[in-house]
Amino acid sequence: MGKKFMFTPYLFLTPALLVIGVFVLYPIVAVIYYSFTDYSIVTPPIWTGLKNYQQLIHDTVFWQALAHSFIYLLVTPVLIFLCIILAIIVNRKLPGINAFRALYYIPVISGSIAVGISWKLMLDTNGLLNGLLLSLGWIKEPIQWLAEPAYTLPIAMLLTTWMGLGYYMMIFLAGLQNISEDLYDAAVIDGCNAWQKHWHVSVPGLRPQITFVAVISSLAALEVFNEIYILTGGLGGILNSGVTMVFYLWQQAFKYHHAGMASAIAMVLLIITLAFSIANIRLLESGTETES
Amino acid sequence: MNRTQAKTPRPRIRTRRVFETIFWYIVLCVIAVVTVFPFVWVITTSLKGPQDSVAAIPLQLLPQHPTFANYVRVWNQLPVGNFFINSIVVAVATVVLNLLFTSLAAYPFAKMNFRGRDAIFYLLLATFIVPPQLTYIPSFILAVNVFHYYDSIIALIFPSLATVFNIFLLRQAFKAVPNDLIDAGRIDGASELRIWWSILMPLVKPSLATVAIITFVNQWNDFFWPSLMLHTRERMTLQVGLVALQGMFASDTRGVAAGVVMTVIPILILFVTLQRQFVRGLTGAVKG
Numbered sequence: 001m002g003k004k005f006m007f008t009p010y011l012f013l014t015p016a017l018l019v020i021g022v023f024v025l026y027p028i029v030a031v032i033y034y035s036f037t038d039y040s041i042v043t044p045p046i047w048t049g050l051k052n053y054q055q056l057i058h059d060t061v062f063w064q065a066l067a068h069s070f071i072y073l074l075v076t077p078v079l080i081f082l083c084i085i086l087a088i089i090v091n092r093k094l095p096g097i098n099a100f101r102a103l104y105y106i107p108v109i110s111g112s113i114a115v116g117i118s119w120k121l122m123l124d125t126n127g128l129l130n131g132l133l134l135s136l137g138w139i140k141e142p143i144q145w146l147a148e149p150a151y152t153l154p155i156a157m158l159l160t161t162w163m164g165l166g167y168y169m170m171i172f173l174a175g176l177q178n179i180s181e182d183l184y185d186a187a188v189i190d191g192c193n194a195w196q197k198h199w200h201v202s203v204p205g206l207r208p209q210i211t212f213v214a215v216i217s218s219l220a221a222l223e224v225f226n227e228i229y230i231l232t233g234g235l236g237g238i239l240n241s242g243v244t245m246v247f248y249l250w251q252q253a254f255k256y257h258h259a260g261m262a263s264a265i266a267m268v269l270l271i272i273t274l275a276f277s278i279a280n281i282r283l284l285e286s287g288t289e290t291e292s
Numbered sequence: 293m294n295r296t297q298a299k300t301p302r303p304r305i306r307t308r309r310v311f312e313t314i315f316w317y318i319v320l321c322v323i324a325v326v327t328v329f330p331f332v333w334v335i336t337t338s339l340k341g342p343q344d345s346v347a348a349i350p351l352q353l354l355p356q357h358p359t360f361a362n363y364v365r366v367w368n369q370l371p372v373g374n375f376f377i378n379s380i381v382v383a384v385a386t387v388v389l390n391l392l393f394t395s396l397a398a399y400p401f402a403k404m405n406f407r408g409r410d411a412i413f414y415l416l417l418a419t420f421i422v423p424p425q426l427t428y429i430p431s432f433i434l435a436v437n438v439f440h441y442y443d444s445i446i447a448l449i450f451p452s453l454a455t456v457f458n459i460f461l462l463r464q465a466f467k468a469v470p471n472d473l474i475d476a477g478r479i480d481g482a483s484e485l486r487i488w489w490s491i492l493m494p495l496v497k498p499s500l501a502t503v504a505i506i507t508f509v510n511q512w513n514d515f516f517w518p519s520l521m522l523h524t525r526e527r528m529t530l531q532v533g534l535v536a537l538q539g540m541f542a543s544d545t546r547g548v549a550a551g552v553v554m555t556v557i558p559i560l561i562l563f564v565t566l567q568r569q570f571v572r573g574l575t576g577a578v579k580g
Contacts (some may be wrong), residue, residue: 008484009400013412016397016454022434023451024419027427034429041433089319102567103324106331109563109570111513113531114552117538118330121337121545128333131348142348165327170571223423226515230535246425253429254520266426277421 028270034263041259052264062265064240065248068153069222069272072244075161076218079168080210086165087172088198101173105166112163116230119159120146123231146231149241156227156242160220168213175209176202211284215277222273225250245269331556338362338549346545362550366537372554374526375533379558382445382529383511386452387504394458395500399488401459402466403474413463416456425516432520447521448529452511458503465499466492501569505562512559530555 035052037045056062090101107115122128123145130142145151179201187197203210225246228236236243236251243251245265253262333353337346341357366372400406401413431451441447469492477487493500515531522528528536534555541547563570 006406009404009406009409012396012400012404012484012488016393016459017412019393019451019454020416020419020456023431024422024427024456025415027430028419028422030430030433031426041436086323089316089323092316094313094316094320097320098567100320100324101571102564104327105563105570106560107327109509109513109559110331110556111515111531111559113513113515113534114556115330117534117548117552118334121548122330122333124545126347128348128351131351134348135351162327219421219423223425225425229515246423249425249429250516254432259429259433262429266423266429269423270426273421273423 031263031266031270034260035267037260037263039260039263040257042257045260048260052261055261056264056268061240061243061248065243065245065265066268068243069224069245071153072157072160072221072224073218073276075157075164075221076214078161079164079217080213082161083165083168083213084172084203084206084210086169087176088202090169091173091176101166101170104169107163108166112159112226113230115163116159116227119155120231123155147238149238152232152237152242156224156231159227159231160224164217164220168217171209171213172206175206179205207284211281214280214284218276218280219273222246222269222276245272334549334552337546338553340546362546363554365544366541366547366550366554370533370537370540370551371526371528372533372551375528375530376558378445378528379512379530382448383508385449386511387507389449389453390455390458390507391500391504393454394503395462395493395496396488397454397459398462398466399484399492401463403469403471403492416459420456420460428517428520431517435521442521443523443527445522445527445529448511448514448518451517452507455507458507461503462496462499465496469495498569501566505566505569508562509559 034045036047036049038048038051039045086104090097090104124130125142125144125147129145130139133139134142145155183201183205184197187201192200223246224244228242228244228247229250231237232242236247246269249262249265249269252258252265336354339358339360339362340346340352340355341359341361343357344355345352401409435442435447439447439450441450473491473495474487477491482490513531514529515535518529518532519535522532525533525536534551537551538548541551
């Protein structure tokens with residue numbers, strides 16, 4: 001009987017571990033191997049050593065993609081800032097407040113494809129935004145929102161931010177509701193006004209949520225694809241203006257069938273996400289230590 | 293004297309409160325316009341007739357000749373019914389099987405002592421930061437060379453049968469169940485499988501519901517992997533189909549808008565009916 005008890009936990013784990021083993025753990029090992037090979041998917045991989053990495057170093061598109069992915073990380077502080085304010089706004093007892101929270105949540109669940117296509121329709125040269133700006137007289141000529149390279153990345157980042165508002169707002173709202181009322185009362189007695197109160201009580205009280213959102217949203221920013229794909233029609237924008245790390249990975253792997261090169265990009269991406277997550281957690285946790 | 297002094301400020305406080313309330317409602321409405329306006333505009337566009345303008349000039353927000361013709365046109369030219377059925381089959385099958393697999397795995401992580409428990413658990417947690425797109429390169433090769441489910445919806449269900457995030461959430465839920473209940477089951481001679489199914493699972497129903505919703509929405513809205521796997525129109529899910537539609541109806545704004553509405557409506561209905569579980573799922577995810 002003792003022996004049987006030893007086996008049981010592993011039996012429970014087997015189905016899930018098999019799936020995760022095949023679709024997560026094996027791929028990590030495989031990608032490491034592929035990154036050192038020339039692999040066109042159709043023919044077997046040929047070992048080429050560091051060639052893919054050497055090519056990447058001299059690849060201007062790769063450096064562009066890397067830069068774009070780092071620029072994209074700006075959505076993280078913007079989202080943290082906006083969503084804490086949003087959470088403070090919706091954290092009050094008003095009739096119908098739940099309906100408003102639900103309305104803010106709609107972009108989150110609608111899916112980036114449907115949302116991206118809606119935005120694309122609005123931003124069309126002959127679309128709603130230009131119509132509004134023209135009729136208000138703010139512009140004389142319609143602006144080519146989606147064809148102008150300088151706008152590609154900012155528009156995609158705006159879209160990502162807009163889609164994330166409701167999600168991160170809910171996370172901060174849950175955090176706010178865990179903060180004791182006494183702390184706010186104490187802050188008022190100490191002479192804090194409404195906004196100082198939030199700066200001195202809400203923001204420190206939300207530290208776990210800020211860490212969580214920083215990690216999750218920066219991972220999402222580094223892994224952005226759908227927004228770019230929809231807004232640029234799968235082309236990456238004029239002069240690669242919208243090419244991010246994952247978009248370039250997709251192009252190399254699934255458009256040009258350079259699985260080896262794509263794997264090398266994936267390795268760089270993995271190292272960046274790893275470094276970033278560790279840095280995020282370290283940074284935000286060290287903050288708590290110095291304060292307490 | 294004292295009484296009158298106490299009374300006079302009252303109306304002022306009341307009017308101040310009223311103004312504050314109005315102020316907050318205005319703020320809330322402005323934000324609501326920002327988050328909802330694109331959808332309203334897409335819905336009105338999808339209902340516009342051929343005489344209604346969808347262009348920048350003349351700018352027209354509401355349809356003057358409302359019609360469902362755009363929906364009919366999209367429905368007739370693309371197998372939208374298939375998209376729906378495929379999306380539902382993929383999402384439901386994934387939710388049911390994923391919950392089964394992950395709740396089985398969560399039980400030993402939460403309540404059993406065995407060799408390598410922590411090592412395996414932390415290895416799984418570490419994979420959480422691996423970009424999913426990285427795993428899609430070998431997964432694609434597996435789909436073509438090994439599993440032969442390329443261009444089939446099986447390809448979407450199979451890799452989603454177990455997810456680290458769900459194991460993690462359900463482990464938290466199982467941990468909250470008192471050990472006495474499990475020990476009582478063991479004394480009564482129930483097998484571990486029986487304990488898992490008849491004692492633990494009913495007690496964590498709320499967590500199962502939230503995990504189910506998160507999984508359903510993620511699978512419903514997934515695009516990257518499905519777009520790699522599905523190429524035949526009839527086998528596409530809604531998201532992949534919507535992109536195909538957008539390509540096909542490139543010059544037909546009304547038709548694309550109708551496609552967007554059809555894709556979003558089912559998930560919105562689900563959200564409205566299960567709003568409370570949605571929110572609880574989120575907050576639970578952070579506490580964990």
